[in-house]
Amino acid sequence: MANMAVSRIKREFKEVMRSEEIVQCSIKIELVNDSWTELRGEIAGPPDTPYEGGKFILEIKVPETYPFNPPKVRFITRIWHPNISSVTGAICLDILKDNWAAAMTLRTVLLSLQALLAAAEPDDPQDAVVAYQFKDKYDLFLLTAKHWTNAYAGGPHTFPDCDSKIQRLRDMGVDEHDARGVLSKENWNLEKATECLFS
Amino acid sequence: MQRPQTDHKQLKLQNQHSEQSEHNSNNGTRIAASSSTHNHDMSTPILAQRSGGGGSSAPVQPPKSLSLSQNNYAASDTSGEEEFLDSRYECAICIDWLNEPVLTSCGHRFCKRCLTDWLQNHNQCCPLDNKQLSAEQDIFPDNYTRREIEQLKHKCPNSPLGCALVASPIEVHRHLPSCPYRRQPQPEQLEEKCPFAKIKCDFVGRPETNQLEEHLKSDMPHHMQLMLQAFQQTAIATWQPQKASTSTGGGSLENGHGHGQLAPPPQYANGVDEQIVQTMYQRIVVLEQRTREQETRIENLNKQLRLARQPIDPRYSNGTIVWNIGHLGNLVSRLRANANNQVYSHECYTSPYGYKFCARLNIQPRKPHVLSLHVHLMQSENDFHLDWPFKGRIKLCMVHPTDASQSQHDTIMTKPEILAFHQPREAISTRGFGFLEYANISNIMHLGFVADDRLLIKIEINLV
Helix, strand or coil: CHHHHHHHHHHHHHHHHHCHHHHCCCEEEEECCCCCCEEEEEEECCCCCCCCCCEEEEEEECCCCCCCCCCEEEECCCCCECCECCCCCEECCHHHCCCCCCCCCHHHHHHHHHHHHHCCCCCCCCCHHHHHHHHHCHHHHHHHHHHHHHHHHCCCCCCHHHHHHHHHHHHCCCCHHHHHHHHHHCCCCHHHHHHHHHC | CHHHHHHHHHHHHHHHHHHHHHCHHHHCCCCCCHHHHHHHHHHHHHHHHHHHHHCCCCCCCCHHHHHHHHHHHHHCCCCCCCCCCCHHHECCCCCCECCCEEEECCCCEEEHHHHHHHHHHCCCECCCCCCECCCCCCEEECHHHHHHHHHCCEECCCHHHCCCCEECHHHHHHHHHHCCCCCCCCCCCCCEECHHHHHCCCCEECCCCCHHHHHHHHCHHHHHHHHHHHHHHHHHHHCCCHHHHHHHHHHHHHCCCCCCCCCCCCCCCCHHHHHHHHHHHHHHHHHHHHHHHHHHHHHHHHHHHHHHHCCCCHHHCCCEEEEEECCHHHHHHHHHHCCCCCEECCCEECCCCCCEEEEEEECCCCCCCEEEEEEEEECCCCHHHCCCCCCEEEEEEEECCCCHHHCEEEEEECCCCCHHHCCCCCCECCCCEEEEEEEEHHHHHHCCCCECCEEEEEEEEEEC
16 A cells, blocks of 8 residues: 555656646755655646745655545745734645545645645635635735735835834844734734733 | 567557557647646645545545546556556556456456455445445456456566576566575665765765765765875875985986986886885875964964063052062072072052052071061152151962962051161162061971962052
8 A cells, every 4th residue: 555655656746846837936846855745846836826926835744544544734924814823834735635636746745735825715714813804804815815925935125114023023023923923913003012922 | 489579569559559549649649738637736735625625525536636646657668677567557556567467347457456445444445536435346456457467467577687487577576586596695785986985975865866066066065185195195195205206217227218308207116116206205295285384373472472472561550569479489598699689579559650669579697587578669750749758558468379368467557666668769669678587488388388499478558
């Protein structure tokens, strides 16, 4: 069984390396170790989304029972998205769970994740806070997502206001990532964020 | 042998043709509209997700993009092994030749083993379109496809090595592990060396990845350095001593070479000599470099030493004399030889504008075993504004080098009637104050005050 997983991954790997998307630099995949059980994926943020211009790194773990069970995929790059945990990078996507099909490949998984970035499902959230912001304060969601893309994935949009608020919290001795997380959750309200951190 | 191959080519052509007509909307304009196929690929998985999220929605048809990808995949061969892996004969689960193919009621083919495993491991639906499948009713052996595959004739991939087997892909697959011509230690993963490996770049990458490309981009400075090193190596290797060439130039005349001709390259008795010369030259270069480094180091150390040796300005000694008396053995014999011989310490000031003192050691001829120690006032530019006679406390200490508790302490208080503390009339006051019998020389030696032929006496003079 494990043998089948490895031989399939090898074939899929070649498929991805030859695909059009890799030429367009839209997806990328590379090996982490020699056993072909752990891979590292990279997807580009889709155009016309707050993630545009960012490069998101994914951890892909291939189970021994692959392709009968889905690969375990997680965002390593931090991202602000209703279906992705802003803390752990865990992904809520049905094809990585119950709707997995053996005919799916690494390439289709990466493309699906790219599509998920373009079309969030706030009604089936992984990160409830993000989903609430998405539904209730969409403008703030866009700003936060762009800011995170800039901070973690090399996106082009900078928000000096956010940076200065984060710096204020850092001056109080808060870790940068914690500061960004709490401010994002509190809709960039510095007072509420401070209260949340120090109470 | 020839016929089945042409047959197969025909099959393949037909196959491509049928694909074209099937996916005309997608493939027909593929080159011009590659972005549209891209979008199409992206949209399908969302459909799949929504169907999952909604729960009861009708099964959608995601596999169009999947089958497209398989076509892409089959179009260019993966390795020598599966030369003509045809998408019609490919199992979507193992992405390999259909082995004992079965057909589902929804019209998809899989290996029997793969589909059984899938249905046992997972919910009862088709891996390609999510349609419900019952193991008893919806799956049939596809003997037609099995025969088609069996009729394909493939050469063993080891045919260049001499294997004459020609059989169906499945049989070739089965035969491979026992093929007598298989490469013995089969390189499981080929390694891709850096083109700069010749000049000692030890990077090794995987051919399936773009590690090498990245390496070539990012490690350019390293490669430049390697090239420089290699160039220097060849420069050293091709270097030839001037003398040798002139001497053989002279010899060339005897050998019948004309004047106008260039002197032939120097000839050594044998290759070993040449190698020795080269090695020596390299060694010289290394040694010269090292000498230069050492010289710089010595210079730096000298600088430090000069700084450290600068004596403290006696004005700022705060009335303390730390007298490190070296070569004590010689000194003692010199002092004994003549009663007029005496030795003075360096001077000190009690404060920057205070009294100036020094100390003196001598040996009285009557008591050749005892050192006398006296403190003398000295003339200084401050004398005119100071109060006379000097009033203060003088502490003498003979420091034990290893055991501070054994150090000998003496304290003297001045008295106004002692002439030694009146304003000095000479550079060093002729009258001193101290101990005629300060210390017994043999005792000093005995008790270990002298280490390394040195004796340390510390004198502190304070105003009261």
